[in-house]
Amino acid sequence: MDYNRLLRNSHIFASTVREVLERHFLEEASSLPLTISQFYLLKLISNNELYQVGEIAELMGVSNAAASKNIDKLEGLGLVTRTTSEGDRRATLLTLNPKGKRLVQTYEDLKAERLSPVLDQFDPAEIEELSRLLEKFSAEVFRFEGSTGDELENSYCLRCAVYLERDCPVGDILGGCPYNTLYAAHHPEHAVTEGSG
Amino acid sequence: MDYNRLLRNSHIFASTVREVLERHFLEEASSLPLTISQFYLLKLISNNELYQVGEIAELMGVSNAAASKNIDKLEGLGLVTRTTSEGDRRATLLTLNPKGKRLVQTYEDLKAERLSPVLDQFDPAEIEELSRLLEKFSAEVFRFEGSTGDELENSYCLRCAVYLERDCPVGDILGGCPYNTLYAAHHPEHAVTEGSG
DNA sequence: CGTAACTAGTTAACTGCGTTAACTAACTTG
DNA sequence: CAAGTTAGTTAACGCAGTTAACTAGTTACG
Numbered sequence: 001m002d003y004n005r006l007l008r009n010s011h012i013f014a015s016t017v018r019e020v021l022e023r024h025f026l027e028e029a030s031s032l033p034l035t036i037s038q039f040y041l042l043k044l045i046s047n048n049e050l051y052q053v054g055e056i057a058e059l060m061g062v063s064n065a066a067a068s069k070n071i072d073k074l075e076g077l078g079l080v081t082r083t084t085s086e087g088d089r090r091a092t093l094l095t096l097n098p099k100g101k102r103l104v105q106t107y108e109d110l111k112a113e114r115l116s117p118v119l120d121q122f123d124p125a126e127i128e129e130l131s132r133l134l135e136k137f138s139a140e141v142f143r144f145e146g147s148t149g150d151e152l153e154n155s156y157c158l159r160c161a162v163y164l165e166r167d168c169p170v171g172d173i174l175g176g177c178p179y180n181t182l183y184a185a186h187h188p189e190h191a192v193t194e195g196s197g
Numbered sequence: 198m199d200y201n202r203l204l205r206n207s208h209i210f211a212s213t214v215r216e217v218l219e220r221h222f223l224e225e226a227s228s229l230p231l232t233i234s235q236f237y238l239l240k241l242i243s244n245n246e247l248y249q250v251g252e253i254a255e256l257m258g259v260s261n262a263a264a265s266k267n268i269d270k271l272e273g274l275g276l277v278t279r280t281t282s283e284g285d286r287r288a289t290l291l292t293l294n295p296k297g298k299r300l301v302q303t304y305e306d307l308k309a310e311r312l313s314p315v316l317d318q319f320d321p322a323e324i325e326e327l328s329r330l331l332e333k334f335s336a337e338v339f340r341f342e343g344s345t346g347d348e349l350e351n352s353y354c355l356r357c358a359v360y361l362e363r364d365c366p367v368g369d370i371l372g373g374c375p376y377n378t379l380y381a382a383h384h385p386e387h388a389v390t391e392g393s394g
Numbered sequence: 395c396g397t398a399a400c401t402a403g404t405t406a407a408c409t410g411c412g413t414t415a416a417c418t419a420a421c422t423t424g
Numbered sequence: 425c426a427a428g429t430t431a432g433t434t435a436a437c438g439c440a441g442t443t444a445a446c447t448a449g450t451t452a453c454g
Contacts, residue, residue: 003309003316006324008360009331010218012367014211015355016335020342021207024353035411053432066412068433090420090431112200118337119200122330127203130330133323134206138213140315145217156221158212163205170209232440250403263441265404287402287449 025114029107032077037062038070039107042079042096043162046104050093052085061157079103138170222311226304229274234259235267236304239293240359242277243301247290249282258354276300335367 022036034042037060044059045051051059057067071094074080079100085091096104119127142156160171219233231239234257241256242248248256254264268291271277276297282288293301316324339353357368 002321002324002328003312004360006316006328006331007218007308008357008365009328009335010210010214011360012335012355012357012365013207013331014214015357016338016367017207017211018215019353019355020338021204024342037411054430062411063413064432065414065434069411072433085431088421088431092432111204114341115200115338117341118334119203121333121337124199126330127199129326130334131199131203131206133319133327133330134203134210136318137315137327138206138209140318141213141217141312144311144314145221156216158209158216160205160209160212163201163208168205168209170213234440251401259440260442261403262405262443266440269404282402285402285450289403 021111021115025111026107029110030103032079032103034077037159038074040159040162041067041070041074042100042104045080045094045096046101047162049095052091052093056094059161060159074100135169142170218308218312222308223304226307227300229276229300231274234356235271237356237359238264238267238271239276239297239301242291242293243298244359246292249288249290253291256358257356271297332366339367 018036026034026036026039040060041056044056053067053071054064056071057064060067071080071082075082077099079097081095081097083093083095085093122130145156158170160168215233223231223233223236237257238253241253250264250268251261253268254261257264268277268279272279274296276294278292278294280290280292282290319327342353355367357365
């Protein structure tokens with residue numbers, strides 16, 4: 001049955017992404033005992049240095065306390081550095097150490113290398129179509145979730161900031177993705193204007 | 198860039214499946230404090246009663262101890278019942294109570310209802326194509342993982358038994374999916390013969 | 395047959411990551 | 425400048441997983 005087949009393949013795909021692309025490739029790229037979450041944190045900082053602890057917590061969908069403890073660990077491993085912000089001395093800014101930069105790069109390189117033969121099995125048109133359908137499915141799910149009465153904003157965190165581009169339709173439906181909001185705050189000169197989604 | 202777009206959409210899709218279809222729909226279907234894993238356990242039993250504790254542990258990719266503790270919890274909630282096997286008095290067989298059956302059914306109904314308007318946004322041909330591409334991607338990832346020297350069998354658990362059909366190409370590549378193996382043990386009369394893909 | 399080796403399951407001690415609540419320090423407001 | 429707010433850390437706890445030790449039942453074989 002089509003419906004069951006789609007559900008099964010969706011589950012298997014989701015598990016494959018998490019277990020192989022996210023967990024296993026990370027384990028291969030580094031012998032450090034990092035969880036997927038901790039590596040996300042690293043990637044977030046590598047995308048945009050000078051995040052504050054609270055911003056990181058929001059992008060990861062966890063409490064400040066959890067973010068702080070994860071940062072303790074990454075700092076202990078020599079991957080990131082805390083600096084007190086000059087402008088607001090309560091705030092702690094995060095930067096990536098060379099060791100952290102190298103780890104992120106090693107992971108990205110390994111993933112690209114491992115995925116390359118996989119993607120070679122697909123037509124470019126198939127890749128395009130898969131991308132489109134994945135995006136459409138996610139967007140439609142949230143569109144209808146939003147119409148069942150629940151508050152959509154802040155009720156889900158897909159931890160998508162790690163991969164997010166500024167014009168992400170799923171993020172838009174989710175009620176202004178936090179990445180966009182923070183990006184706008186960090187780069188006021190080219191904030192995403194509303195309605196551009 | 199195509200590659201990044203595919204990675205981003207894959208991550209978002211994977212998170213959507215996990216956070217919405219698996220976690221949120223479950224929370225909506227029941228106020229019981231069940232984790233996704235504990236609900237999988239319930240679904241496994243609902244697919245095939247009389248599993249043993251160790252079989253459940255293998256299908257879920259966790260230790261016997263963890264499976265046993267999860268069963269404690271489900272038993273405490275009145276969802277499943279342990280029975281000592283007649284044939285082998287060391288073994289504990291698991292059956293679903295009416296309350297457990299109802300919970301699984303409520304979740305399935307709710308998921309079908311919520312997904313129906315989502316799927317209406319797609320052509321049947323698009324659904325078909327999405328299913329095919331999801332399956333192909335997962336299968337190709339594991340095919341190449343298998344060729345990098347690591348032992349494939351037992352190194353990943355996608356917890357796919359919950360959704361698995363008997364002829365799953367991903368399971369085959371993973372080195373004989375545990376579901377098939379156990380299915381054959383439980384139903385020797387129509388075991389999947391090797392080479393049947 | 396009867397002991398040795400194995401197997402199924404549970405329990406105990408521990409780890410790791412999350413939570414909320416309490417706290418400190420710094421900033422803002424009037 | 426005192427009152428209230430905000431950023432971050434720390435403490436106490438919960439929950440799900442692990443390995444190791446244990447109990448009880450089964451199998452193999454001298």
